[in-house]
Amino acid sequence: MIETATAIKYAPAIVSLAKKPIEDIYEFLKKQIKVQFAGINIDDVYGKALGYVEANSSLITILCRERRLVSDFYYPSKVIFDGVRKGTKVTVDNLDDLILAKGKNRLIIEAAAGHGKSVFLRHLFVEEYKVGRVAILINLREINDSQDLIKILFQQFDDIGLPLNNNLEYLNKIVASAKVTLLLDGLDEVERKFVMQVRDSIKFILNKNTSTRVVISSRPGALLDFMGELPDSSIVRLAKN
DSSP states (O other): OOOGGGOOOOOHHHHHTTHHHHHHHHHHHHHHSHHHHTTOOHHHHHHHHHHHHHHHTEEEOTTTOSEEEHHHHOOOEEEEOOGGGTTOEEEEOSHHHHHHHHSOSEEEEEOOTTSOHHHHHHHHHHHHHHTTOEEEEEEGGGOBTTBOHHHHHHHHHHHTTOOOTTOHHHHHHHHTTSSEEEEEEOGGGSOGGGHHHHHHHHHHHHHHOTTOEEEEEEOSSHHHHTTOOOTTOEEEEEOOO
16 A cells, blocks of 8 residues: 655656556456446546555665655666576666566566665666556565455555456456556565465466566575476576666
């Protein structure tokens, strides 16, 4: 859920980038789920969606202890390639760059603490809206006894003004539309007792929707091994800037 008290106002260019992809997915859902979306006004959706983009385009930094727009301090990230190009560090500007380089649309961003995983995912979040896709950003550490990954996903769509009424069929329609990208931050921060549940939820989403773009961030280590083999996924190692 968005903490509206912490949302800050940015230049119109930052929030306006959300309008086109939000309008596209709103029209898609009106056609696919007529009963659910017949009474939902696009202006109400815009109001919530722009607040959602504002909140997730920013971050509280350790240095200044205040919420700042990620683009104000983001430095282009580099990924380390294995195989033929082993050890090569390549700058990536957006998710399309990563998918083209790795040949897969399900990626696990792996890096040690302090390498900028969360900042990188927020940068990808903004870039997805720029190219016309709705990005959903979830902090996996928020999973607890009262809310699992699927429940948080439903809440995220509520936050952008597209309520799905906890209907899995609706969720599959919207995720399978290729209009949505899922960014899951902090796999290593999930409490151990919830790891298998998170793995099963991710597999459920991916197995149902083979074209879905999903990015998961994690520190390297044992917790990542609990995920097992995610369907058609690839690990990307993030270099320290």
